[in-house]
Amino acid sequence: MEVNFRLPLSTQAARQLSDLLNFELSRDWDENVIDIWKLPSNNRYFSSKKVYKALTQNVEEASPLFSWLWSSSNLGKHKFFFWLLLRDRLSTRNLLRRKNMHLDGYRCVLCSTGSKETSLHLFFGCTFSQACWNSISINWNLNLPPLDMVLEAKRQFGNAIFQEIVITGCWVTWTLRNSIIFYNRSCSLSLWRSRFKDELDLLCIKANKKRRIPLTVWRDSFL
Numbered sequence: 001m002e003v004n005f006r007l008p009l010s011t012q013a014a015r016q017l018s019d020l021l022n023f024e025l026s027r028d029w030d031e032n033v034i035d036i037w038k039l040p041s042n043n044r045y046f047s048s049k050k051v052y053k054a055l056t057q058n059v060e061e062a063s064p065l066f067s068w069l070w071s072s073s074n075l076g077k078h079k080f081f082f083w084l085l086l087r088d089r090l091s092t093r094n095l096l097r098r099k100n101m102h103l104d105g106y107r108c109v110l111c112s113t114g115s116k117e118t119s120l121h122l123f124f125g126c127t128f129s130q131a132c133w134n135s136i137s138i139n140w141n142l143n144l145p146p147l148d149m150v151l152e153a154k155r156q157f158g159n160a161i162f163q164e165i166v167i168t169g170c171w172v173t174w175t176l177r178n179s180i181i182f183y184n185r186s187c188s189l190s191l192w193r194s195r196f197k198d199e200l201d202l203l204c205i206k207a208n209k210k211r212r213i214p215l216t217v218w219r220d221s222f223l
């Protein structure tokens, strides 16, 4: 079986692939035996319900990040952007490289460290991004797996508006990065903070009352 994935696999998918490869290698396949599909239950009649039940029996719970992401007050396109980020499906230079796309360079444009532009680096590990997050008192523990890192930062933040702040911050970083690559602009911490405040102003108007008040209080104390 040829294994040649260009997109990153989730931890669960990688484990399932490994199980499948081990299963395949541990068998002596007899070409004369006809393959049949068999459900775990003894009932010989097929139904889509039984298949669904069998397939979802041992499925791991999704990270809670995926439910709180959609409950945030951000615009739909910002939420979708952040969902892609959590799934590591954003078209960073590193991902484009894995898709065999030729680019002039594959390095991060926000810093001068020459690091590969992965999602993790661009939004969380980059010296520029870290300076931006530090300016609003958010720190990332890069030793943790990415989803756990976000959950840990959420716990430390201790405020229900964490998702709005993080989604907006990542969105601003992404638009700044795009303006450098596509329009040859420059970036600075003050520009990031200014764009971040503009986005947050809009969010304060859009959000419902429950979110608007803490968002406004937070914005006025940090920006």
Ligand SMILES: [Zn+2]
Pocket (backbone or CB within 6 Å): 108, 109, 110, 111, 112, 113, 115, 121, 122, 125, 126, 127, 128
């Ligand atoms: Zn960087």
